[in-house]
Amino acid sequence: MTFWSSQTLAEKLPTLISPCDPNRIEQASYTLRIGKEIFVTKDQHNNDSHHTKRTLSEKQAFVIPSGQFAFLLTDETVTVPKDAIAFISMKAGFKYKGLINISGFHVDPGFKGKLLFSVYNAGPSPIHLEHKADCFLIWYSNLDELDSKPRTKQGFSEFPLEILNKIPENEIYSMRTLTTKILSIENQHNSILHWIGFIKWTGRILLGFIIIATSFIISKKDTINDYYKALNTIVYEQKQPTYKINSNTKTKNDVNIISDKNN
Numbered sequence: 001m002t003f004w005s006s007q008t009l010a011e012k013l014p015t016l017i018s019p020c021d022p023n024r025i026e027q028a029s030y031t032l033r034i035g036k037e038i039f040v041t042k043d044q045h046n047n048d049s050h051h052t053k054r055t056l057s058e059k060q061a062f063v064i065p066s067g068q069f070a071f072l073l074t075d076e077t078v079t080v081p082k083d084a085i086a087f088i089s090m091k092a093g094f095k096y097k098g099l100i101n102i103s104g105f106h107v108d109p110g111f112k113g114k115l116l117f118s119v120y121n122a123g124p125s126p127i128h129l130e131h132k133a134d135c136f137l138i139w140y141s142n143l144d145e146l147d148s149k150p151r152t153k154q155g156f157s158e159f160p161l162e163i164l165n166k167i168p169e170n171e172i173y174s175m176r177t178l179t180t181k182i183l184s185i186e187n188q189h190n191s192i193l194h195w196i197g198f199i200k201w202t203g204r205i206l207l208g209f210i211i212i213a214t215s216f217i218i219s220k221k222d223t224i225n226d227y228y229k230a231l232n233t234i235v236y237e238q239k240q241p242t243y244k245i246n247s248n249t250k251t252k253n254d255v256n257i258i259s260d261k262n263n
Contacts, residue, residue: 003028004084004140016140018077024134031091032136034129035075035114037159041068053159056131063128064099064121073159074115075132080140082109082150087139090119094135098123107138109147113155116163 004012006025013020017030024031039053040062053071056062064070080086086107090099103118117136121127129135 001085001144002142004142009140012140015081016079017138018079020076029137029139031134032078032115032138033075033132034135035073036131037073038062039071039159039164040064041070053161053164059131061128061130063126064119065126066098066121066124068121070119070121071159071163072117072119072129072135073156074117074136077113077157078107078111078115078138078155080107080109080111080151083143083146084140085109085143086111087141088115088117089137090117091135091137094127097121097125097127099127108151109143110150110152111155113157116156116160 006028009016009025009028009030010022013022013025013030017032020030036056037053038056054062078086087105088101088107089105090101098121100120100122101117102120103116107115115136115138
C-alpha cells in the first residue's frame with residue numbers, strides 16, 4: 001500500500017473530486033469543505049435550537065455547542081477508484097478545539113458521493129463553523145490490485161433523513177450537561193443545608209430561652225409567693241377602713257335617733 005503524493009493527486013484530481021481545485025492539495029492530502037446541509041442535535045440550554053436539518057446559505061455561520069453532535073455533509077463529491085482506498089480526518093485546528101470525528105476514518109473502494117461526517121464537540125466551548133469552511137482532509141492510497149468486492153451502494157447526494165429519524169429528541173447527556181446538573185444539585189443541597197443550619201440555630205436559641213425562663217421562674221417561686229401574699233394583705237387592709245367608717249357612721253346615726261326620741 002502506497003499513499004499518493006501531491007503530484008499524483010494533482011494528476012488524478014479531476015476524476016477524484018468534484019468540484020476540485022489543485023490549490024487545495026497540500027502534504028499529499030486534499031482539503032474538503034463543509035457543504036450547505038448540516039444537522040446539529042438540539043441544545044436543551046438554547047430555546048432557538050431545533051431538532052432538524054438546516055440548509056445554509058453562502059458562507060452562513062453555525063455553532064456546534066459543547067457536548068452536542070453534528071452531521072456535516074461535504075461540499076464536494078468524492079470518488080474512490082476500485083484499486084484505491086481513501087482515509088479521512090479533520091483539520092488539526094478543529095481537533096484542538098475539541099471537535100472529534102466519530103463517523104469513521106476511511107472511504108471504501110468504489111465509493112462515489114458526498115462524505116457525511118459525524119462529529120462531536122468534546123471541548124468546553126461552542127465551536128463556530130460556516131458553509132464552505134475548510135474542515136476535512138482526504139488521502140488516497142493504492143491497493144495491491146483491483147478490488148474484487150468494491151462498494152456498490154451509492155454515496156450521499158443530500159442529507160439522509162433516515163439517519164436523522166434515528167436520533168432521539170431527548171436531551172443528550174454530555175459531560176457539559178452532566179456537569180451542569182451536578183452543580184445544580186450541589187447548589188440545592190447547599191441551600192437545604194443552609195436552611196437546616198438556620199432552623200437548628202433558631203431552635204437552640206428558643207430552647208435556651210425556655211430553659212432560662214423556666215429556671216428563673218423556679219428560682220423566684222418563693223419571692224413570687226411573698227409578693228402575692230403581700231398584695232393580698234394590702235388589698236385586705238384597704239377594705240378595713242371603709243368598714244370602720246361605715247360602722248362609726250352607723251353608730252352616730254343611732255345616737256342621733258335616740259336623742260330625737262328623748263326630745
